[in-house]
Amino acid sequence: MITKKGINASPGVAIGPAxxxxxxxxxxxxxxxxxxxxxxxVRNLDAALDASRQEVSELRLAAARKLGDExxxxxxxxxxxxxxxxxxxxxxxxxxxxxxxxxxxxAQVMNQRQKLFRNVADPYLKExxxxxxxxxxxxxxxxxxxxxxxxxxxxxxxxxxAHDITPSQAISFDRRLILAFAINVGGQTSHMxxxxxxxxxxxxxxxNDITTDVSGGETIVVDGSxxxxxxxxxxxxxxxxxxxxxxxERFNIQLRALRDEPAVTRDGLPVQLLANIEVPEEVSRxxxxxxxxxxxxxxxxxxxxxxxxxxxxxxxxxFRAALRAAQGRPVVIRTIDLGADKLAxxxxxxxxxxxxxxxxxxxxxxxxxxxxxxxxxxxxxASVEGDMRIMFPMIATVMELRQAKATLxxxxxxxxxxxxxxxxxxxxxMMVETPAAALLAGAFARECAFLSIGTxxxxxxxxxxxxxxxxxxQLYSAHNPAVVRLIHQVIRNARRYKVSVSLCGEMAGNxxxxxxxxxxxxxxxxxxxxxxxxxxxxxxxxxxxxxxxxARKVIEFxxxxxxxxxxxxxxxxxxxxxxx
Ligand code: PEP
Ligand code: MG
Numbered sequence: 001m002i003t004k005k006g007i008n009a010s011p012g013v014a015i016g017p018a019x020x021x022x023x024x025x026x027x028x029x030x031x032x033x034x035x036x037x038x039x040x041x042v043r044n045l046d047a048a049l050d051a052s053r054q055e056v057s058e059l060r061l062a063a064a065r066k067l068g069d070e071x072x073x074x075x076x077x078x079x080x081x082x083x084x085x086x087x088x089x090x091x092x093x094x095x096x097x098x099x100x101x102x103x104x105x106x107a108q109v110m111n112q113r114q115k116l117f118r119n120v121a122d123p124y125l126k127e128x129x130x131x132x133x134x135x136x137x138x139x140x141x142x143x144x145x146x147x148x149x150x151x152x153x154x155x156x157x158x159x160x161x162a163h164d165i166t167p168s169q170a171i172s173f174d175r176r177l178i179l180a181f182a183i184n185v186g187g188q189t190s191h192m193x194x195x196x197x198x199x200x201x202x203x204x205x206x207x208n209d210i211t212t213d214v215s216g217g218e219t220i221v222v223d224g225s226x227x228x229x230x231x232x233x234x235x236x237x238x239x240x241x242x243x244x245x246x247x248x249e250r251f252n253i254q255l256r257a258l259r260d261e262p263a264v265t266r267d268g269l270p271v272q273l274l275a276n277i278e279v280p281e282e283v284s285r286x287x288x289x290x291x292x293x294x295x296x297x298x299x300x301x302x303x304x305x306x307x308x309x310x311x312x313x314x315x316x317x318x319f320r321a322a323l324r325a326a327q328g329r330p331v332v333i334r335t336i337d338l339g340a341d342k343l344a345x346x347x348x349x350x351x352x353x354x355x356x357x358x359x360x361x362x363x364x365x366x367x368x369x370x371x372x373x374x375x376x377x378x379x380x381x382a383s384v385e386g387d388m389r390i391m392f393p394m395i396a397t398v399m400e401l402r403q404a405k406a407t408l409x410x411x412x413x414x415x416x417x418x419x420x421x422x423x424x425x426x427x428x429x430m431m432v433e434t435p436a437a438a439l440l441a442g443a444f445a446r447e448c449a450f451l452s453i454g455t456x457x458x459x460x461x462x463x464x465x466x467x468x469x470x471x472x473x474q475l476y477s478a479h480n481p482a483v484v485r486l487i488h489q490v491i492r493n494a495r496r497y498k499v500s501v502s503l504c505g506e507m508a509g510n511x512x513x514x515x516x517x518x519x520x521x522x523x524x525x526x527x528x529x530x531x532x533x534x535x536x537x538x539x540x541x542x543x544x545x546x547x548x549x550x551a552r553k554v555i556e557f558x559x560x561x562x563x564x565x566x567x568x569x570x571x572x573x574x575x576x577x578x579x580x
Contacts, residue, residue: 001232002214004207007186007473008227009193012202013245014180015238018231019158020107020216028107028140030217032099041095045088045102048142053082055138077128078135103143107215110136114212133212154178159222161214166304166341170195180222182210182229187476189456189506190468191341196224197509197528198278204229206470255533259290263536267543271518273536274330274526276504280318283325286529290536293329293387295452295526296504297322299336299375303344309371315378323386330387332452332526333379334431335372335404337361337393341468356466361394366403376411383423391429391452396436398443405447431504433457438486445497452526453490455505459483478507479567480560484516488555491521502526512567514538515574519551541574 020028033041060075081087087109094105110132117129154177163184170181170192178201186192186205196203202224214220214231221230221241225248230237263271274295275286283294302310302318310318323331338344339360352358365372379390392404405428415422432438433454445451455478460467462483465476477483487503494501502524507513509527511534517525518539525535550570557563 001230001234001237004210004213004229004231006182006204006207006210006227006229007188007193007470008224009181009183009186009188009190009205010196010199010201010203011225012180012200012248013224013241014159014202014222015219015233015241015245016157016159016179018161018182018214018216018218018220019154020211020214021160021162028103028144028216030104030215031101033101035099038096038099041100041102041105042092044143045091045095045106048102048106048139049082049088051142052135052139053079056082074131077131078138081132081135082139103140104216106139106143107136111212111215114209118209129209159220161210161220163211165192170199175199175201180224181205182207182214182220182222184208184210185468185470187467187470187473189459189476194276194456194506194528195278197506197530198276198282200528200530206473208470252533255537258533258536258540259288261536261540263290263539265518265539265542265544265547267545269518269523269544271539272502272524273532273539274332274502274504274524275529275532276526277322277529280321280325282529283322283331286532287326287329289529289532291329291529291532294322294326294331295502295524296391297331297333299334300338300342300344303336303338304342307345309345312374312378315375316381319379319382319388320385323382323388326386328386330389332389332391332429334391334393335362335379336365336375339364356460362392362400362404363394366400366407369407372407373411373414376408377415380408380411380415380422380426381420383426384421388423389427389429389450391431391450393431393454394433394457395430395444396434398440398447401430401444401447429499431457432490433461433505435462435486438490441490441493442497445493445499448499450500450502451490451494453487453501453503453505455483455487455503455507458486458505462486477560477564478505478510479513479516479554479563481554481557481563484520484554484563487517487522488520488551495521500524509535511535511538511575512564512571515542515547515550515570516554516567518542518544519547519549519554538571538575 056075056078060072060079063075064072090109091105094100094108095102114129114132117125117132154174157177157179159180159182160178161182165183180201181196181203183192183205184207193203193205202222204222204224204227207229210229218231221233263273272292274293275291276296277283277286277294278298278301302315319333338347340355395401427449429448429450429452430444431452431454432441437444456467459476459478463475463480465472467476491501503517503522504526508525509531514535554563
């Protein structure tokens with residue numbers, strides 16, 4: 001039994017067989033084979049080892065020519081490793097003794113070697129673990145004949161164990177068959193985590209080497225609420241988690257009963273709870289969970305889930321579907337926020353040294369105007385279908401906002417000329433997710449119909465901490481006093497200029513922050529649909545007076561630890577059973 005602690009990315013407990021995907025999505029079949037096929041498996045292994053050795057030998061020569069001996073030495077290590085007769089013998093042994101497939105046997109042997117290397121004290125050898133991953137991937141690619149796993153064709157429920165999952169992969173999985181995710185990298189607000197929460201699937205991220213600690217087919221437990229993964233659990237552990245699973249379900253059933261109750265504080269302040277969605281189909285789930293509308297429609301998935309850019313018609317259909325499903329409730333469509341870890345066909349992050357600070361999001365759109373205009377046309381055409389609002393992401397300067405609005409005005413003119421209907425008075429707002437936008441919130445509020453605070457990015461940019469990097473995840477906290485003060489500043493300015501303000505980062509769905517945000521003056525929250533009932537419960541259990549006191553106190557703190565401990569206490573005192 002192995003227990004690993006990562007970061008709790010999406011709550012809930014799941015128990016099931018692991019499906020291990022390596023970074024290139026290869027699925028390693030764990031099945032025993034017919035004895036008659038054993039020689040074929042060994043031949044397959046030999047051919048794969050040969051081809052891999054040949055490849056690294058060519059790489060070594062090329063590296064020596066272009067990069068010098070030191071780099072070439074890395075490939076020498078690969079070459080020797082692959083050519084080592086002991087490696088082959090170990091794999092053949094597993095194939096013959098246990099009737100494993102060549103891929104599974106090879107992955108097992110590599111798994112053992114990686115563990116050995118990780119446990120040695122010598123830092124040089126420790127570093128070689130990365131090389132072993134490389135070698136494993138290369139040889140497996142040959143053994144498996146480069147067939148990529150088609151995750152849309154799963155036949156049994158599994159827990160996906162992977163280095164990372166792209167948003168488009170996550171969305172293409174069959175939700176009924178994915179019990180949970182256990183992921184090597186990432187943080188609480190990386191897109192993988194956001195999507196898991198949106199889908200209501202438990203997930204733990206930042207597990208480092210979970211892909212080597214677990215083999216395909218092994219039973220694992222994913223405790224997404226506490227960020228723990230247990231591989232090969234013993235009986236007692238299994239029973240304990242089964243009980244936790246039942247408790248979680250009971251709690252959710254209780255929460256569901258709140259669906260039709262209003263989100264209003266005990267002293268009568270109404271609060272609007274909206275949903276974040278990524279695909280139009282999510283609207284009905286959001287309404288089911290009690291959402292009063294959509295506060296953030298992340299439109300990027302349309303661009304990520306296909307090898308070609310979506311056409312105007314495809315985009316229009318998606319936006320129209322979302323508005324129709326909302327049945328008159330507000331839907332805030334955010335214009336595409338591509339770049340960094342969300343790359344559309346034709347985009348390359350490698351051109352930027354720092355992709356999160358690079359040509360992304362609205363900046364990318366303002367350079368690729370043809371693509372942006374098609375997108376805006378599709379949005380505007382769908383605007384006649386309901387209560388649509390348009391929101392621009394990632395703005396740092398007033399000029400960017402003006403340029404975006406001017407582009408929208410151009411597209412409106414084109415539509416007018418073509419006699420195509422759209423809602424002329426569609427409200428236009430922006431996300432406040434850079435410290436610059438937060439500090440100048442007043443100036444922006446004068447030029448917008450609404451502001452929405454994107455704390456996922458605002459935290460990243462304020463603290464200079466990559467939101468998707470597990471190595472600095474302990475520094476990433478939305479409750480850092482610097483972030484809290486910026487949020488306060490935005491809310492105050494929105495009020496001063498009488499524009500509406502919401503918060504749509506992951507913070508909005510975390511009950512730890514509900515009272516603080518209410519106290520800072522926020523009355524509009526947008527979150528993953530599954531988070532709505534729990535937040536509503538907090539709203540209904542507190543008073544605005546109490547929330548204001550909490551906010552006044554937090555504003556005075558200097559350290560995020562103080563804020564965290566204090567907010568935990570305050571949460572416990574209104575809902576003691578909450579595991580804060
Ligand atoms: C945010 O940055 O807080 C946000 C809501 O946008 P995203 O998570 O899509 O970057
Ligand atoms: Mg953002």
